[in-house]
Amino acid sequence: MSRWIIVGICLFMALTMSPASAQGGNHQRLIVAPDGPFVTIEAALEAAETGDVIEVHSGVYAAPVIIEKSVTLIGVGQPVIDGQGEGSLVYIRATDVTLQGFELRNSGSVQHHQDAGIVVEAQRATLLENHMSDVLYGVLFNNAAGSVAQQNTIRGKGEDIGLRGDGFYIWYSNDISLVDNTVVHSRDTLVSYSNGLTIRGNHFEDNRYGLHFMYNNGAVVEDNTFVNNSVGAFLMSSHDATLQNNIFAYNRGSSGYGLALKDMDNVTATDNFFVGNVAGVYLDNSPSLVDVYNTFRGNTFVYNDEGVASLPSVSRNIFTENSFLENTEQVSMRGREILSRNQWSFEGRGNYWSDYTGYDRNGDGVGETTYQADQVFENLVDEYPVIQLFAYGPVVQAIEFSGAAFPVLRPQPRLVDDAPLMNYRFPPYLEKQSSTMAWSTLGVSLGLLGLAMLPLLMVVKRPVTKKTAQAKSSPVATPSIAPDQQESVPMITAVHLSKHYGKHRILNDVSFSIQPGEAVALWGTNGAGKTTTLRCLLGTINFQGRLMVNGLDVKREGKRVRASIGYVPQETAFYDMTVAQTMQFYAKLKKVAVTDIAPILERVGLAAQVQKPVKNLSGGMKQRLALAVSLLGNPPLLLFDEPTANLDTQSRQEFLQLVHRLNHDGKTILFSTHRPDEVLSLATRVLGLRDGQVILDGSPDALLQEIGLSQWLRMWIPPHHWQAAIALLSTSGFRTAPNGHSLFVQVGSQPKISALRLLETAQIPVEDFDVVDSSFVPEVQS
Amino acid sequence: MNFNAVWLIAQKELRDALRNRWFLLYTVIFGGLVLALSMLSRPDVEFTQLAEYNRTVTGLVNLVLLFVPLMALTFGASSISGERETGALKYLLAQPVDRGEVLFGKFLGLASAQLSTLLLGFGVAGVILSTRGGGDGLSGYVVMTGMACLLSLAMLSVGFLISALAHKTSTALGAALFLWLLLVFIGDLGLIGAAIVTQMPTQTTLLLAMINPLQLFKMASIFSALSSLEVLGPAGLYASDTFGGMFMPLMLAGLVLWILLPLGLAQFAFARQGDGA
Known part of the structure; x- marks a missing residue:
């Protein structure tokens, strides 16, 4: 030991x-x-x-x-x-x-x-x-x-x-x-x-509660930073706390308060900075004691969802010289109440409100009118939190607008600041932040701008080279018929063609056939079914029956059928382009080389109008352009829907001559008309339609004979011979119609000279005559 | 389908749009507002950049909700009916094209013009935001841009459906404007009223709101930009809690459906209208 x-x-x-x-x-x-x-x-x-x-x-x-x-x-x-x-x-x-x-x-x-x-x-x-x-x-x-x-x-x-x-x-x-x-x-x-706590200059980040305390009296909390916590600081059940120069930033947990006070008495909060929190300050029963006040002075609330959020019972808080900037809701109330039991100004100094619309007449920095928090939507959200779903949408502005337009809709103001400040203030301890360039954002944004410009490339003209022109030199979709088949295969075959709109029948069991090279007039009055027949042939409307064009079934191969057809409508409707652009557009659509355009324009007499906007062309010119478009791709069949209806006499003559030449060159032509002169001058055959049925299939003369239409002789006869002339002509089977100056005589299929010879034989003098169509005849008399 | 014809018609539509004064006016106003919105800022002090960025983004959401549907619906609505009225459509359909090619060509052309306007606006805003150090929210910003593009296409698609059904431009434009009012204002107002009067449960309110493509865009944009739906209150939290990781795919699917369904119906209606064109 x-x-x-x-x-x-x-x-x-x-x-x-x-x-x-x-x-x-x-x-x-x-x-x-x-x-x-x-x-x-x-x-x-x-x-x-x-x-x-x-x-x-x-x-x-x-x-x-x-x-x-x-x-x-x-x-x-x-x-x-x-x-x-x-x-x-x-x-x-x-x-x-x-x-x-x-x-x-x-x-x-x-x-x-x-x-x-x-x-x-x-x-x-x-x-x-x-x-x-x-x-x-x-x-x-x-x-x-x-x-x-x-x-x-x-x-x-x-x-x-x-x-x-x-x-x-x-x-x-x-x-x-x-x-x-x-x-x-x-x-x-x-x-x-x-008690006697001092919390100074600390940094609390990414915690649940940056600071959470209870039953601590006389605490001093200053110069701290509470950032990205669920709650910045939650102070409870204490008194005589001083909070100053703290930063509460982006505390956005499920509660998300910057600073929350519950049962806190005699709190002084000065020069604190609240930014980006769900609620900058949350008040619950603070102060809790009667005759005790909490004071918020010189604090800045910016970009919070709610600047100050309060439970209904809260009272005796003094807010003075604070700045409320761009908070989604400057001050909110969690429930049905108003915040009038708190003071929103003190000794003539209120707070700055970024949504204040008043003015400062005397330049003392205090607005002359009161600030009232009486937004309709905010008030609704306070009562019914679920409708916060509709925030950040135009409907919020609509609701506020209705509140402004109809004051009866406005709620009782949640607070009234009778001395609102005109200028806001950021705490002086905040450091200036020099903006740093976010290069990644810049790069992506420039990328977005580049993408925005991309569509312009879609409309930039690509030069047509000789090579590409040659590559496209034939209309791909245009089926052609071998010469030896041309005689045997009809260009158009319609079998039991019917079309109705509801109960209204437009075409009723129509059958016909058209051989290559024919020029056929579809004759009939308005509503006879002419246009409908053409649209059936184009395959742009549905129909019953069978329709073959150029050996192709219209129902099954509508697009190929249309490639075989050149179509000129009654009224042309072109896009806002020049003649050249129009031709190029339709040439590309038909897969025709652009080099084919010039000869066609030359042929229809539009070579000089190439750069002219289509809208500046005359009616006749537009019709020629439609003819030019129809000739792109050299289709074997041309369909014209009353092509001269809107043209003057000269334009009509020129147009008809062009069409005549095309027929002479071998094109099959089917055109609708109700003009006998067109039938006579252009058609080799007439299909007469009435009430959706074919009433005639024959020569132009047969048409005239069949339906009683013919040309008329207009004769100038001395008036004292009129009675004798009318009696003689009527006895001989001619229809007559005097108009006061001259006598109209229908000649029908008879030789025109027969009427003249009849009068000559009777020694009735004819001073002059003209050949006219029935449109000139005022009233037909037998 | 002949894509050459589709492309050609799309080019024509795009060229028409770029020459259209209304279109240019829309673009200038949208671009101007975006510019103003992104340039508005308070003094640059610490801690404010992110909040300012978020405020700009939510402002952009608001702007898109107001402008994009108006632009897309009206242009979509007049796309077919306008040419039907002038007879240009009839003439076009008499050429070797089919109705599907015409419809999709027009859609492609107008969509390009619309997206060009949107990307221009978002590009300009992005450039300005980048000078203020908005790098953190880049992915959210890109997603929001994408969602705005999808919303634009969805509204254009609805506009095409209107256009395919209406025989007159005036009717189509009237219907488009009514629908715009319905989607932007009346629908939400009605739902707010119903939610208040009937004490509608949160989930019912949310589901009914999600029928509206504008709400899909708004929720997806806010979620992608702010990483949370907290700002939309209990219904927003309910949405993110309920759908979790499926939230964004769901929003995306909803918007895509709003593009495909009306466009499909427009094609169906247009194809059946052999008699109308």
């Missing part, structure tokens, strides 16, 4: 006499390093006396470190205390301990053990410049009054927010100071039953 005592004394002597320990005043300085003299912190603590300084040099040391003497531990070169996932890392159980410059990492994760970086269980501890990472709790102050934590960093385990521990956890510890610390990825900084 005595041997062991001697060994112990020797060891003690060796340690205290070691050259590694240095005297500092009355206190020693003990050195801990991986290569000694102390290789563990525990050994140094064992050897230390009250007031000693233990220098811990860089290296990794085992946890837990339990400090039960009033010593100072200073890390040199950021020594690491690693808990390897078990328990807490440092326990301070003696008063006046200082812990400085350590890296503490990898605590345990057991919630009910409150595994932490540092557990302070004694008064007046000082924690300086320690960096904690991967710790469940950061620092626990438990009955640790007068302690200070300064410039420490706490980085939580970053697990699901509910599984994290608190950054600082302060329990029954008065006069605690948290200064310039950083707390990230933790649950809360939770403070309870601790």
Whole structure:
């Protein structure tokens, strides 16, 4: 036994006499390093006396470190205390301990053990410049009054927010100071039953509650930054708190308050900055005591969803010289109530409201009219939160507009500020941010602009080279008929063709056949079915029966059929283009080489009009253009729908001559008309239609004979011979019609000379005559 | 289908649109408002950039909701009916093309013109935002641009359906304007009224609102730009909680359906109108 005592004394002597320990005043300085003299912190603590300084040099040391003497531990070169996932890392159980410059990492994760970086269980501890990472709790102050934590960093385990521990956890510890610390990825900084708190210059980011406290009176919270937490600071059940120069930014959790006050009395909030929170400030029963006021002065609320949100019962808050800028809802009420029991101005100074529309006549910076928060939609949302779904849409403006137009719809104002300020103010401590160019956004935006220009490439003309012109030199879709088949295959075959609109039958079981090279007139009055027949042939309307064009079934191969047809409508309707552009458009549509355009324009007499806008062409010119378009692709069949109906006499003659030449060149022509002169001058055959049925299929003369239409002779006969002439002609079977100046005689299919010879034989003089059609005849007399 | 003809008609439509004074007016007004919106900002101090960016984005959403449907519906509505009235359509259909080619060519041409306007607006806004350091929200911005393009196509498609059904331009334009009012104002107003009067459950309100393609665009844009639907209140939170990861695909599918269905119906109606054109 005595041997062991001697060994112990020797060891003690060796340690205290070691050259590694240095005297500092009355206190020693003990050195801990991986290569000694102390290789563990525990050994140094064992050897230390009250007031000693233990220098811990860089290296990794085992946890837990339990400090039960009033010593100072200073890390040199950021020594690491690693808990390897078990328990807490440092326990301070003696008063006046200082812990400085350590890296503490990898605590345990057991919630009910409150595994932490540092557990302070004694008064007046000082924690300086320690960096904690991967710790469940950061620092626990438990009955640790007068302690200070300064410039420490706490980085939580970053697990699901509910599984994290608190950054600082302060329990029954008065006069605690948290200064310039950083707390990230933790649950809360939770403070309870601790008066005289000072929280200054800290940065709380990505926590659940940046600061959460209750039953702490006389707290000072200043110069802190609360950013991207679920809630910035939630203060409860305390009084005499001062909050100033804090920044509450983007706290947007499910509650998303920048600063929330519940049962808080006599709070002074000054020059704080609230930006981008769901609600900048949330008020619930604060102040809770009668005759106690909370004051909000000089704070700035900008771009929050709600600047200030309040529960209905809240009263006795004074808002003065605050700036409310562009909050979606400047002040909101969670329920049916108004905020009139709060003061929105104090001693003639209200607040700045970015949606205030009043004016300042005397230039004192205070508006002359009151600011009233009486937006209809906001009021509805306060009462029925579900309709917030419709926010950010034009319907909100519509509702507000209706409120402005019909004041009866406006709700009672939630607040009235009778001295609104004209100028807003940003807190002076905010740093100017020079805009940095976001190159990625710029690149993408330029890309969007490039895409916007892309359609212009669609309309840029591509030059037509000789090669491409040759490649497209034949109309691909135009089926042609071998010459030896031309006689045997009809150009058009209609079998039992019928068409009706509802009960109204336009074509009724029409059958006919047209051979290649024929020029056939579809004759009939308006509504006889001429145009419908042509549209059936084009396949642009549905029909019953069978219709073959150029050997192709119209129903099945409408597009190929149309490639075989050149079509000229009664009224041309071209796009807003020049003649050349029009020709090019339809040439491309028909897959015809653009080099084919010039000869066709030459042929129809439009070569000189190439650059003219179509809208500037005369009716006759337009009809020629339609003819030119119809000739693109050299189709074997031409369909004309009363092509000269809107033309003057000369244009009509010219057009008919062109068509005549085309027929002469071998084109099959089917045209609708009700003009006998066109029938006679152009047609080799007539299909007469009446009420949707073919009533005639024969020569033009047969038409005239069959339906009683013919040409008329207009004769100038001396008036005293009229009676004799009319009697003679009528007896001989001629129809007559006098008009006062001359006598009209229908000649029908008879030779015109027969009427003249009849009168000559009777010695009735004919002074002059002319051949006219029935349109000139005033009234037909038998 | 002959894509040569489709392309040719699309080119013609695009050229017509670029010469159309109304179209140019729409473009200038939209571009001007986008420019003004993106240039509005408070002094650049720390912490405000993101909020300003978000405010610009939500402003753009509002602007798109107002302008894009008006532009797309009216141009779509007059696309077929206008040419039907002048007779140009009848003449075009007498050429070797089929109705599908005409319809899709017109749609392609007008869609190109519309998207060009939109991309121009969003491109200009993006350039201005980039000078203010809006790099963080880039992906959201791109998604929002895409969604605006889809909304434009959906409204154009509805406009085409109107145009295919109406025989007169005036009728078509009247119907388009009524539909615009319905989608932008009356529908939402009606739903707000019904939600208040009947104490409609959140999910019912949300589902009824989602019938409206404008709401699909709005929710998708806000979600992509702000990464949350919190700003749309309980219904917004209900949507993101209920649909989770399927939310954006669902919005996308909804808008695509709003493009394909009316366009398909327009083609069906147009093809059956052998008698109308």
